[in-house]
Amino acid sequence: MFGFKLPFAVSLLAATALAQSYDAPGRTDGKYEISSEGIRALFIPYGASITNLFIEDKSGVERDIVLGFDNATHYSVDAFHPHLGGVPGRYANRIKNSSFVIDGEDYHVDANENGGLDTLHGGSDGWDYRNFTVVAHTSTSITFSIVDPDGKEGFPGEVISYITYTVTPNTWHIKMVALATTKKTPIMLSSHTYWNLDGFSNPDTPTALNHTLSLPYSGQRIGVDGILIPDGSILPNQKYSVNDFWSSPKQIGANISSPELIGNCGSGCIGYDNAYLVNRAQNGPYDWRTEGPVATLASEWSGIQVDIWTDQDAFQVYSCGGQNGTLPIKSTQGLPSRPRVVEKYGCVVMEVEDWIDGINQPEWGRLSKQIFGPGDEPYVLEARYEFSVNEG
Ligand SMILES: *[C@@H]1O[C@H](CO)[C@@H](O)[C@H](O)[C@H]1NC(C)=O
Ligand SMILES: *[C@@H]1O[C@H](CO)[C@@H](O)[C@H](O)[C@H]1NC(C)=O
Ligand SMILES: *[C@@H]1O[C@H](CO)[C@@H](O)[C@H](O)[C@H]1NC(C)=O
Ligand SMILES: *[C@@H]1O[C@H](CO)[C@@H](O)[C@H](O)[C@H]1NC(C)=O
Ligand SMILES: *[C@@H]1O[C@H](CO)[C@@H](O)[C@H](O)[C@H]1NC(C)=O
Ligand SMILES: *[C@@H]1O[C@H](CO)[C@@H](O)[C@H](O)[C@H]1NC(C)=O
Secondary structure (H helix, E strand, O other), rough: HHHHHHHHHHHHHHHHHHHHHOOOOOOOOOOOEEEEOOOEEEEEEEOOOEEEEEEEEOOOOEEEEEEEOOOOOOHHHOOOOOOOOEEEEEEEHHHHHHHHOOOOOEEEOOOOOOOOOEEEEEOOOOOHEEEEEEEOOOEEEEEEEEEEEOHHHHHOOOOHHHHHHHHEEOOOEEEEEEOOOOOOOEEEEOEOEEOOOOOOOOOOOOOOOOOOEOOOOOOOOEEEOOOOOOOEEEEEEEOOOOOOEEEEEEEEEOOOOHHHHEEEEEEEOOOOOOEEEEHHHHHHOHHHHHHOOOOOOOOOOEEEEEEEOOOOEEEEEOOOOOOOOOEEEOOOOOOOOOEEEEOOOOOOEEEOOOOOOOHHHHHOOOHHHEEEEOOOOEEEEEEEEEEEOOOO
16 A cells, blocks of 8 residues: 555655746746747636736737736635636536536535535635646746545546646647546536736726627527526527627627616626537538637727637636626726726626536536546647737
8 A cells, every 4th residue: 555655645746846946937926927929928826827918909008908916825815806817627617506417426516606506616615716736837838737636525536637828929828638537527627717908908998898709609508597507408699689799799788788688697687697609510520720719809999809719619708797896907907097996897708618517418418528537538628819909
């Protein structure tokens, strides 16, 4: 038994030593920088989170276009932050009744939302509330790892995951890999980044309602109840309806005063918090790297546009209707004349992921993409965020 455990202990020691040798070189704020032409990004081990993303706007001014904190240590202190820029895991989004069945066995996981009615983002100590280990860091790339133990938050079996962020000119690449090493378990990851393509510096508005969104493959969305739990239905995003971002691009706020938008993001909520399906297979085989972006978000004021490419089959959009002016923006953002906080609708979260709560909807046929066991192919998520500037 001792002989069996020793190599594991040694490899843990090695991993720890490795982590220490990559202690945020050249910075004093606990953040790790990577950069390439036209792009500079900062990350922290906490949640393997992006904290800053600098892109030049149409006037050549660098804008920090994601939400986060100035201070890396503040994430652990102020744990009420809403999953800022991290990797929700081991199962992103919601799990109905905080339960699921694998091979006839019932599992119950930490019910951390709506007073215990469901699980959000892997439970109260989900991956984006834990420190990952930095296992590699170069000037253009950083890799984080996490070992999620058997039984943590109620999930069966150990999961080992590697998250690699790389930059090439004007592009941020994400690759997430996860292995279930001991038991069959649900795995679904995402990147929970909050965007404001103006860096909160648009003098006309502190919100993202004037950002234009296009979801060309998303003619359908997942039907949910009043607390955003999938009810099994798949709904049509009919042309000109509030959820139509496929027939033509539209500002996020274009339908803000439409009665149809009331309750669209849960009971009493006006705006978006919806999982749009990404339907690309109907025209034959495709390669996500060349097929076309699944989403485009652009701001006319800054001119900054992001095209999102991914291998994932769903795309969650949250228009930050829950923000209420209490979450701070960073010193790299905002205008001197305005409160240094995120206003209602001040941001947009866009999550590449699989069909949410697919583990409880076997009729959707997503189980092979969401349940993984020892010996299976690893879970893989890839995405690419391409930035460009519209001069107009
Ligand atoms: C960062 O946050 C920690 C914890 O809140 C605090 O002790 C420290 O003084 C802060 N550092 C800076 C530079 O703000
Ligand atoms: C919901 O979970 C509880 C225990 O957490 C369980 O007793 C009950 O059967 C579950 N309900 C459904 C509909 O799955
Ligand atoms: C994460 O690491 C930071 C820096 O070492 C530390 O201050 C913080 O307490 C850690 N947080 C958690 C949740 O372990
Ligand atoms: C939503 O906005 C678009 C673009 O302005 C418009 O064509 C459409 O009719 C609106 N739909 C509703 C339901 O208000
Ligand atoms: C910004 O959005 C608001 C609300 O949706 C709209 O009334 C206004 O015309 C938009 N402004 C621009 C410049 O597009
Ligand atoms: C604002 O939102 C935060 C986080 O959801 C919440 O804790 C706080 O009570 C809210 N404040 C107001 C004034 O609604």
